[in-house]
Amino acid sequence: MGKxxxxxxxxxxxxxxxxxxxxxxxxxxxxxxxxTVAEKMQKAIKELGYMPNALARNLKQExxxxxxxxxxxxxxxxxxxxxxNVEKNLREHGFITFLCNxxxxxxLEKLYINSLIQQKVAGIVIGYGLIGKKxxxxxxxxxxxxxxxxxxxxxxxxxxxxxxxxxxxxxxxxVEHLYNIGAKKICYASExxxxxxxxxxxxxxxxxxxxxxxxxxxxxxxxxxxQYNKIEMGYNxxxxxxxxxxxxxxxxxxxxLAFGIIQRLKEHNVSIPxxxxxxxxxxxxxxxxVTPMLxxxxxxxxxxxxxxxxxxxxMINGEPLTKKxxxxxxxxxxxxxxxxxxxRSTGSNPNNKN
Amino acid sequence: MGKxxxxxxxxxxxxxxxxxxxxxxxxxxxxxxxxTVAEKMQKAIKELGYMPNALARNLKQExxxxxxxxxxxxxxxxxxxxxxNVEKNLREHGFITFLCNxxxxxxLEKLYINSLIQQKVAGIVIGYGLIGKKxxxxxxxxxxxxxxxxxxxxxxxxxxxxxxxxxxxxxxxxVEHLYNIGAKKICYASExxxxxxxxxxxxxxxxxxxxxxxxxxxxxxxxxxxQYNKIEMGYNxxxxxxxxxxxxxxxxxxxxLAFGIIQRLKEHNVSIPxxxxxxxxxxxxxxxxVTPMLxxxxxxxxxxxxxxxxxxxxMINGEPLTKKxxxxxxxxxxxxxxxxxxxRSTGSNPNNKN
DNA sequence: CTGAAAGCGCTTACAG
DNA sequence: CTGAAAGCGCTTACAG
Numbered sequence: 001m002g003k004x005x006x007x008x009x010x011x012x013x014x015x016x017x018x019x020x021x022x023x024x025x026x027x028x029x030x031x032x033x034x035x036t037v038a039e040k041m042q043k044a045i046k047e048l049g050y051m052p053n054a055l056a057r058n059l060k061q062e063x064x065x066x067x068x069x070x071x072x073x074x075x076x077x078x079x080x081x082x083x084x085n086v087e088k089n090l091r092e093h094g095f096i097t098f099l100c101n102x103x104x105x106x107x108l109e110k111l112y113i114n115s116l117i118q119q120k121v122a123g124i125v126i127g128y129g130l131i132g133k134k135x136x137x138x139x140x141x142x143x144x145x146x147x148x149x150x151x152x153x154x155x156x157x158x159x160x161x162x163x164x165x166x167x168x169x170x171x172x173x174x175v176e177h178l179y180n181i182g183a184k185k186i187c188y189a190s191e192x193x194x195x196x197x198x199x200x201x202x203x204x205x206x207x208x209x210x211x212x213x214x215x216x217x218x219x220x221x222x223x224x225x226x227q228y229n230k231i232e233m234g235y236n237x238x239x240x241x242x243x244x245x246x247x248x249x250x251x252x253x254x255x256x257l258a259f260g261i262i263q264r265l266k267e268h269n270v271s272i273p274x275x276x277x278x279x280x281x282x283x284x285x286x287x288x289x290v291t292p293m294l295x296x297x298x299x300x301x302x303x304x305x306x307x308x309x310x311x312x313x314x315m316i317n318g319e320p321l322t323k324k325x326x327x328x329x330x331x332x333x334x335x336x337x338x339x340x341x342x343x344r345s346t347g348s349n350p351n352n353k354n
Numbered sequence: 355m356g357k358x359x360x361x362x363x364x365x366x367x368x369x370x371x372x373x374x375x376x377x378x379x380x381x382x383x384x385x386x387x388x389x390t391v392a393e394k395m396q397k398a399i400k401e402l403g404y405m406p407n408a409l410a411r412n413l414k415q416e417x418x419x420x421x422x423x424x425x426x427x428x429x430x431x432x433x434x435x436x437x438x439n440v441e442k443n444l445r446e447h448g449f450i451t452f453l454c455n456x457x458x459x460x461x462l463e464k465l466y467i468n469s470l471i472q473q474k475v476a477g478i479v480i481g482y483g484l485i486g487k488k489x490x491x492x493x494x495x496x497x498x499x500x501x502x503x504x505x506x507x508x509x510x511x512x513x514x515x516x517x518x519x520x521x522x523x524x525x526x527x528x529v530e531h532l533y534n535i536g537a538k539k540i541c542y543a544s545e546x547x548x549x550x551x552x553x554x555x556x557x558x559x560x561x562x563x564x565x566x567x568x569x570x571x572x573x574x575x576x577x578x579x580x581q582y583n584k585i586e587m588g589y590n591x592x593x594x595x596x597x598x599x600x601x602x603x604x605x606x607x608x609x610x611l612a613f614g615i616i617q618r619l620k621e622h623n624v625s626i627p628x629x630x631x632x633x634x635x636x637x638x639x640x641x642x643x644v645t646p647m648l649x650x651x652x653x654x655x656x657x658x659x660x661x662x663x664x665x666x667x668x669m670i671n672g673e674p675l676t677k678k679x680x681x682x683x684x685x686x687x688x689x690x691x692x693x694x695x696x697x698r699s700t701g702s703n704p705n706n707k708n
Numbered sequence: 709c710t711g712a713a714a715g716c717g718c719t720t721a722c723a724g
Numbered sequence: 725c726t727g728a729a730a731g732c733g734c735t736t737a738c739a740g
Contacts (some may be wrong), residue, residue, distance in 0.1 A: 008732095008733055008734085009733070009734065010733075010734095020734085021734095021735080021736080024735060024736085025735095025736095030735080030736080052733090052734080053733050053734065055732085055734085056732070056733035056734035056735090057733080057734055059733085059734075060733080060734050060735045060736085061734085061735065
């Protein structure tokens with residue numbers, strides 16, 4: 001055998017005794033071919049084991065069937081599920097996905113986007129608010145259709161639509177639930193407020209606290225200053241919670257954070273939920289495998305991925321979009337971490353606690 | 355602006371007043387260029403925002419910088435980590451990764467491999483023993499360098515090397531540990547024996563049982579017949595374990611399986627490890643987040659990914675391989691799920707239990 | 709229904 | 725040091 005080169009259309013044409021464009025037409029159905037000729041080509045294709053060269057095809061057509069998916073951390077269950085669903089939806093539409101895991105590193109964001117531009121991807125799914133905002137400009141400058149998930153591009157000039165889950169509703173659902181189970185002092189735990197999502201969740205929390213009648217001293221804010229492993233951040237926040245013995249409930253801005261907190265509280269034999277109730281955010285798979293199973297604000301990740309891909313495909317096909325921001329609604333999944341064995345004075349208004 | 359096409363080398367050449375091949379030589383450093391000409395080209399590149407077209411480049415060079423990664427289930431923490439590390443290592447060597455998540459579906463395996471062949475990927479990382487063995491032949495027929503992880507191609511004709519973790523050692527470590535903590539009757543829980551890995555772990559288990567003096571009736575074998583969600587499989591196996599009240603230890607062939615078992619046992623208030631001790635396999639991140647934290651056989655996933663990529667790159671560069679099978683060794687991570695509060699008759703030989 | 713021709717955007721001998 | 729020419733493997737008007 002040796003270095004026998006792969007068969008090309010030319011080889012198929014030669015073996016079938018036709019011209020190379022005829023083979024192309026046959027394979028792509030771009031022109032009718034006579035039955036006898038078709039049979040000869042079919043035979044030649046099989047005999048040579050011919051496979052089309054996508055590079056040549058894409059170069060000529062000036063379009064590809066490749067898509068870039070940019071995510072920050074595939075270890076995070078939220079992004080694992082987004083990745084799984086985005087890739088699946090794209091595949092079902094004939095696209096193949098480049099995985100770009102950035103580790104929240106601005107330098108890598110840039111490197112990947114350059115790479116995707118050079119690969120002439122048909123589109124990009126941006127799975128989180130990029131650290132380097134300038135990257136959005138590059139994507140637009142090269143006229144690559146792109147969809148942003150769970151964040152929004154501030155610059156209105158840039159044509160990058162978003163699929164977002166209502167973070168205000170999310171925080172409200174959490175606070176409402178904690179109110180209903182009688183929480184008196186709620187800790188808000190968050191990673192650094194480095195993007196739109198984390199900011200909105202915090203704003204939503206503050207607003208909801210007011211709505212449910214909580215005052216200044218009924219909350220305890222724990223927002224990390226630096227971005228690092230989320231579970232570790234939670235673990236560190238857990239220590240702060242332990243030092244503040246009025247806290248009877250925690251609302252964590254992500255499940256991962258909540259896991260870290262739970263780990264710390266368990267180490268100190270704090271009973272969850274009876275001493276401290278905990279609500280997370282995201283509803284990643286893990287949240288029903290930890291002990292206690294985590295009450296959490298559920299993001300419709302499957303639907304987000306589906307919607308995001310749907311919008312991207314529209315852009316790729318040049319169809320107009322009805323709007324620039326697609327807002328989905330979260331829901332609350334109640335599990336053990338807020339189901340008290342001993343009922344508290346349910347619904348008690350903290351303002352009337354004298 | 356409108357549909358302004360992206361700048362090409364031709365445009366750069368024109369603006370700089372040189373020929374297009376000169377631009378190519380400048381960009382790739384394939385020939386020296388005079389300082390003055392270089393400056394003009396640099397300026398033109400910046401002005402036009404020129405980006406090379408990888409399709410054209412790859413077509414001409416008859417090689418690409420793309421790699422396919424085939425995994426069955428990115429939700430499974432084992433594959434999440436493999437994916438993360440493979441992608442990272444490839445990126446560090448200038449490659450970009452196509453993610454192919456097959457859901458263990460033979461039809462999808464085939465579809466993805468065809469797709470990768472057409473994309474003319476430089477190589478393929480196959481993350482698990484494929485269901486459709488014929489796919490290996492296709493990969494070889496098209497002379498695409500490929501590395502198989504955690505399995506081995508039976509057909510010696512096919513040039514697909516493997517990185518494997520010693521499954522015999524793994525099972526032995528587990529049985530040895532259970533022996534040391536005094537287990538009398540050990541349940542072996544496994545997904546269907548549909549590939550080399552699951553078979554080897556089972557063989558390793560049986561061999562180790564003999565070595566440590568366990569007899570016929572000291573084990574209880576639970577091997578599922580059909581492949582479905584692993585946690586659910588574990589949950590179902592958990593029911594069988596409950597029905598057999600002699601069992602005091604479980605060795606599960608994957609952590610996911612162990613989680614399902616733990617879930618079931620907890621629902622029935624079986625104390626872990628005091629009534630039943632559990633050892634898993636893989637050491638995925640989750641295993642230290644569940645309660646009780648799982649004792650497990652740890653696969654060196656980081657090193658596997660690194661080694662796999664290293665071998666693949668050698669193949670791509672046409673370097674000879676020293677061997678076809680690269681065997682790594684697992685280790686045992688002891689956590690809560692086998693740490694008895696009440697010590698059993700440690701090391702007691704089950705053969706002397708009269 | 710079939711084929712000759714041009715061209716997608718590059719790289720790479722080769723000549724000067 | 726620079727450029728004219730050929731060609732990678734396709735698609736796509738266009739002519740017949």
